[in-house]
Amino acid sequence: MIKKIALSVVTVIVLTTVNAQDAVFGVKSGINIANSCNSNTNSRISFHLGATVEFSISDKLSLQPELVYSAQGAKNSDFTINTDFINVPVMVKYYVIDNLSIEVGPQIGFLIKSEAKSENSTLIRNSKNLFKSVDYGFNIGAGYKLVSGLNFALRYNMGFSNIYDLENSDAEWKNRVFQVSVGYTF
Numbered sequence: 001m002i003k004k005i006a007l008s009v010v011t012v013i014v015l016t017t018v019n020a021q022d023a024v025f026g027v028k029s030g031i032n033i034a035n036s037c038n039s040n041t042n043s044r045i046s047f048h049l050g051a052t053v054e055f056s057i058s059d060k061l062s063l064q065p066e067l068v069y070s071a072q073g074a075k076n077s078d079f080t081i082n083t084d085f086i087n088v089p090v091m092v093k094y095y096v097i098d099n100l101s102i103e104v105g106p107q108i109g110f111l112i113k114s115e116a117k118s119e120n121s122t123l124i125r126n127s128k129n130l131f132k133s134v135d136y137g138f139n140i141g142a143g144y145k146l147v148s149g150l151n152f153a154l155r156y157n158m159g160f161s162n163i164y165d166l167e168n169s170d171a172e173w174k175n176r177v178f179q180v181s182v183g184y185t186f
Contacts, residue, residue, distance in 0.1 A: 028183030034072040046071035109135035
């Protein structure tokens with residue numbers, strides 16, 4: 001099922017790229033408020049940084065694949081879990097009015113780094129073996145573009161995968177990330 005979804009996303013990107021009349025490239029950066037949806041954890045405030053390309057399908061509709069480095073994780077009173085992902089969201093944007101859009105789309109994330117830290121020292125320097133290497137999720141958000149190319153966005157990512165990967169454990173960790181972004185399109 002997941003392979004079919006990934007193949008469908010790639011097919012849409014390729015077909016859109018071939019048929020798109022306008023492609024607008026951009027960069028974005030911003031703040032993450034991330035958690036793992038474990039009842040014993042609180043949000044971790046971190047950042048994201050990435051590149052975007054928006055393909056116009058019509059006056060009101062566009063497709064925007066992205067490549068985003070996203071520092072995520074969670075914390076509680078004893079430790080902080082830092083999980084860094086390379087996320088690839090593919091957003092369908094609908095322009096409600098000229099520069100204001102609502103956006104939805106799937107996302108696949110690849111774990112590139114994980115570290116668990118206590119208040120005073122590092123508990124597990126490389127804890128990637130505790131987490132699955134791929135995360136699947138869905139995004140919903142809104143954005144506003146200025147004529148100058150400056151743009152602003154709010155987005156919520158709801159992870160579907162249990163990223164915790166310790167044998168004989170019933171623990172469930174699903175990424176939940178609220179993002180506030182500022183970007184610029186060329």
